[in-house]
Amino acid sequence: VQIEVVTIGDELLLGFTVDTNAAHLARQLAAQGVAIVRRSTCGDEAHEIAAAVREALDRTGAVITTGGLGPTSDDLTKESIAAIFGRGMHRDESIVENLKERWKKRGWPGDLPVANLQQAMVPDGCEILTNNHGSAPGIWLEDERGRWVAMLPGVPREMRGMLADTLLPRITARLSAGAEAPRVIASRTLRTSGIAESALADKLGPLAKAPFGLSLAYLPGVEGVDLRLTSRGRTAAEAEPVFAQATAAIHELVGHNIYGEGNDDLAALVLDEMRARHITLALAESCTGGLLGARITAIPGSSDVLLGGVVAYANAVKRSMLGVREATLATFGAVSEETAREMALGARERIGADAALSITGVAGPGGATPGKPVGHTCFGVALGGDVHTFTMNLYGDRAEIRERAAQAALFALRRALAKPAS
Amino acid sequence: VQIEVVTIGDELLLGFTVDTNAAHLARQLAAQGVAIVRRSTCGDEAHEIAAAVREALDRTGAVITTGGLGPTSDDLTKESIAAIFGRGMHRDESIVENLKERWKKRGWPGDLPVANLQQAMVPDGCEILTNNHGSAPGIWLEDERGRWVAMLPGVPREMRGMLADTLLPRITARLSAGAEAPRVIASRTLRTSGIAESALADKLGPLAKAPFGLSLAYLPGVEGVDLRLTSRGRTAAEAEPVFAQATAAIHELVGHNIYGEGNDDLAALVLDEMRARHITLALAESCTGGLLGARITAIPGSSDVLLGGVVAYANAVKRSMLGVREATLATFGAVSEETAREMALGARERIGADAALSITGVAGPGGATPGKPVGHTCFGVALGGDVHTFTMNLYGDRAEIRERAAQAALFALRRALAKPAS
Numbered sequence: 001v002q003i004e005v006v007t008i009g010d011e012l013l014l015g016f017t018v019d020t021n022a023a024h025l026a027r028q029l030a031a032q033g034v035a036i037v038r039r040s041t042c043g044d045e046a047h048e049i050a051a052a053v054r055e056a057l058d059r060t061g062a063v064i065t066t067g068g069l070g071p072t073s074d075d076l077t078k079e080s081i082a083a084i085f086g087r088g089m090h091r092d093e094s095i096v097e098n099l100k101e102r103w104k105k106r107g108w109p110g111d112l113p114v115a116n117l118q119q120a121m122v123p124d125g126c127e128i129l130t131n132n133h134g135s136a137p138g139i140w141l142e143d144e145r146g147r148w149v150a151m152l153p154g155v156p157r158e159m160r161g162m163l164a165d166t167l168l169p170r171i172t173a174r175l176s177a178g179a180e181a182p183r184v185i186a187s188r189t190l191r192t193s194g195i196a197e198s199a200l201a202d203k204l205g206p207l208a209k210a211p212f213g214l215s216l217a218y219l220p221g222v223e224g225v226d227l228r229l230t231s232r233g234r235t236a237a238e239a240e241p242v243f244a245q246a247t248a249a250i251h252e253l254v255g256h257n258i259y260g261e262g263n264d265d266l267a268a269l270v271l272d273e274m275r276a277r278h279i280t281l282a283l284a285e286s287c288t289g290g291l292l293g294a295r296i297t298a299i300p301g302s303s304d305v306l307l308g309g310v311v312a313y314a315n316a317v318k319r320s321m322l323g324v325r326e327a328t329l330a331t332f333g334a335v336s337e338e339t340a341r342e343m344a345l346g347a348r349e350r351i352g353a354d355a356a357l358s359i360t361g362v363a364g365p366g367g368a369t370p371g372k373p374v375g376h377t378c379f380g381v382a383l384g385g386d387v388h389t390f391t392m393n394l395y396g397d398r399a400e401i402r403e404r405a406a407q408a409a410l411f412a413l414r415r416a417l418a419k420p421a422s
Numbered sequence: 423v424q425i426e427v428v429t430i431g432d433e434l435l436l437g438f439t440v441d442t443n444a445a446h447l448a449r450q451l452a453a454q455g456v457a458i459v460r461r462s463t464c465g466d467e468a469h470e471i472a473a474a475v476r477e478a479l480d481r482t483g484a485v486i487t488t489g490g491l492g493p494t495s496d497d498l499t500k501e502s503i504a505a506i507f508g509r510g511m512h513r514d515e516s517i518v519e520n521l522k523e524r525w526k527k528r529g530w531p532g533d534l535p536v537a538n539l540q541q542a543m544v545p546d547g548c549e550i551l552t553n554n555h556g557s558a559p560g561i562w563l564e565d566e567r568g569r570w571v572a573m574l575p576g577v578p579r580e581m582r583g584m585l586a587d588t589l590l591p592r593i594t595a596r597l598s599a600g601a602e603a604p605r606v607i608a609s610r611t612l613r614t615s616g617i618a619e620s621a622l623a624d625k626l627g628p629l630a631k632a633p634f635g636l637s638l639a640y641l642p643g644v645e646g647v648d649l650r651l652t653s654r655g656r657t658a659a660e661a662e663p664v665f666a667q668a669t670a671a672i673h674e675l676v677g678h679n680i681y682g683e684g685n686d687d688l689a690a691l692v693l694d695e696m697r698a699r700h701i702t703l704a705l706a707e708s709c710t711g712g713l714l715g716a717r718i719t720a721i722p723g724s725s726d727v728l729l730g731g732v733v734a735y736a737n738a739v740k741r742s743m744l745g746v747r748e749a750t751l752a753t754f755g756a757v758s759e760e761t762a763r764e765m766a767l768g769a770r771e772r773i774g775a776d777a778a779l780s781i782t783g784v785a786g787p788g789g790a791t792p793g794k795p796v797g798h799t800c801f802g803v804a805l806g807g808d809v810h811t812f813t814m815n816l817y818g819d820r821a822e823i824r825e826r827a828a829q830a831a832l833f834a835l836r837r838a839l840a841k842p843a844s
Binding site: 015228289 | 440441445446447448450452460461462463470474705714722723725728729731734735738739772773774786820824
């Protein structure tokens with residue numbers, strides 16, 4: 001099965017908006033064995049929409065569009081595509097009722113504005129794709145020859161919801177009407193931290209290229225290097241055991257550095273473990289300035305574990321709020337393992353937590369000194385009776401160095417938690 | 423002048439990579455008066471590339487491609503497009519020299535790998551577009567009728583560099599060969615905070631739709647509502663005074679809420695003002711958990727102003743690290759203007775700063791209590807002898823509420839700084 005996607009909107013074409021819908025559609029469809037063979041973007045004008053959709057329809061007979069379903073005069077998707085199919089338009093009263101109900105439910109004053117009724121105009125002979133996440137319904141239009149266009153809204157949240165709720169099940173049902181299981185593109189991601197891309201490839205040895213006939217991509221980012229295994233040409237049932245084999249083989253070689261799969265967030269994993277073991281946490285941040293705290297507290301329920309922290313940006317604050325000694329700062333400098341140790345101990349004691357993490361480094365672009373270049377970052381992990389300190393030379397710009405530092409601190413804490421209690 | 427863009431790559435088509443090149447190209451070209459009328463994305467196969475580029479060339483005669491110029495067997499852009507033009511391929515020795523020099527300069531061991539020589543193969547009769555940011559050179563291919571394809575690399579940094587260094591000047595020169603100044607698409611953005619989209623439109627009155635013949639878009643986000651004025655069909659010189667007029671008229675009506683233009687960051691503006699006035703800052707964050715500190719310290723040189731802060735997530739930390747009174751927490755609750763006031767005063771005193779900001783709120787999804795729904799957030803601004811407190815009901819999910827809270831705190835500080843000293 002081959003599909004084309006047409007994303008519609010001047011905002012996309014002019015580059016004011018980056019087209020994230022297209023990538024989302026592609027990933028979701030590939031996972032169902034549907035290949036997108038071409039993607040086009042056109043502006044809001046009726047003739048542009050009609051041309052782009054007609055050409056796509058001629059090539060594949062199956063087209064998904066996004067955008068142009070709203071209530072304004074710019075929204076011409078339905079009319080333009082109805083014209084390709086030689087269909088007229090009519091008002092769908094069930095949509096009108098739905099819009100009126102939405103309006104009332106929100107407690108907005110007065111009656112539904114006339115402009116909104118435009119959203120109830122649909123091509124003759126179409127089917128409505130319900131929108132549970134917004135007001136513009138989607139449209140499915142099909143001709144006698146089985147050629148079809150599915151029109152989804154452009155707002156990403158609504159598009160994603162409608163795709164999952166309505167369109168994907170419909171496409172999957174069409175596919176399973178055929179005889180055999182579809183060959184899908186499926187992928188699995190292993191997340192690593194604390195190891196460089198080249199070192200990973202070295203350690204993986206003969207697996208580094210195409211383990212068990214899967215393709216392996218290295219995706220370096222500020223949270224570490226993700227390993228993406230991709231299977232092509234297998235059915236979902238065939239792909240599963242190959243992924244399991246490859247994952248086990250990779251774990252054997254670099255398991256030490258793998259902290260999760262898919263979209264796993266290291267902060268969430270660390271929190272879960274600390275919550276289960278009733279260990280509370282305090283933070284002492286210098287160069288990250290609150291970034292580690294912000295990352296941890298982005299997770300609902302983090303207050304079970306994180307009591308608080310100190311952003312000790314100025315040296316005076318390291319002394320007054322964390323009890324770092326003047327002599328330590330004078331002898332070893334603010335960016336040193338000695339200072340990191342006292343920051344972690346001070347945070348743990350003053351905040352009254354069981355464990356503490358500290359970060360102090362040179363985030364750049366200024367601030368480098370001889371022996372302490374931009375990226376030079378010292379960490380402290382206070383857990384149990386132990387304070388572990390270490391130094392990393394992180395690379396990238398200021399933002400990257402700070403994010404890498406937060407991730408490195410979490411990874412160190414995770415390793416410390418994994419050790420048997422001293 | 424009309425151009426089509428074809429972005430090439432399986433990664434784009436499969437949705438593993440979001441196509442940011444397309445948006446960048448569109449914005450840069452629009453600013454030169456060049457309209458992109460269609461954008462297509464195809465996979466790495468030669469016949470797909472040839473079909474997409476041929477169709478685009480038939481429609482406009484002017485095509486920019488990105489991707490497929492690398493050294494691997496997947497990189498088929500040059501061959502596929504040469505075939506459309508009926509051209510053969512040859513090896514360009516100047517590129518070979520360049521590649522060899524790059525290899526040596528980097529100190530890599532051994533000779534240039536044979537695979538890299540693929541990058542030196544170019545279509546007969548093409549022009550080379552120098553790449554100052556990577557190894558793959560770009561290609562300009564033109565036929566007797568003046569139809570052309572410009573091939574740029576897919577790596578965003580290299581694509582952007584080559585566009586700026588080489589391709590835009592070339593396209594601009596072509597345009598200026600014509601008689602008159604090109605009609606461009608130009609835009610200007612005014613950034614507002616502390617006012618809802620609908621209230622903005624109300625206050626702008628008759629300007630709300632199309633001030634001075636410009637189109638006006640409302641772009642709500644976590645930092646507030648941006649107002650984007652867009653001019654179409656004017657030359658750059660004609661657009662400038664219209665922007666100035668419209669900006670002045672909008673300032674007259676809602677200037678109180680406008681804090682900047684373009685990509686201005688409110689945190690940077692506040693820092694600049696405090697630095698100039700030698701005012702230092704301390705933070706006390708509860709629900710934002712360090713996000714405000716992270717945002718401020720993302721800016722190089724923020725240490726001139728920000729001394730530090732306390733992330734007081736647990737009530738015990740609000741008491742021990744900020745001196746919030748037990749009675750205040752018991753009587754008014756942790757999310758109250760009374761607590762916000764004591765947090766700000768405590769942070770200012772203990773950190774020894776001139777000014778302090780505090781935030782305490784219900785970020786959700788849990789934590790709501792009667793009278794304090796999710797999004798209910800209290801702020802304190804300590805500046806001079808004064809502590810100003812206020813409450814906002816912020817909307818969105820947890821992440822949005824926290825970002826809105828950080829922005830609201832900065833906006834309140836900016837207003838406090840603008841007041842005559844008390």
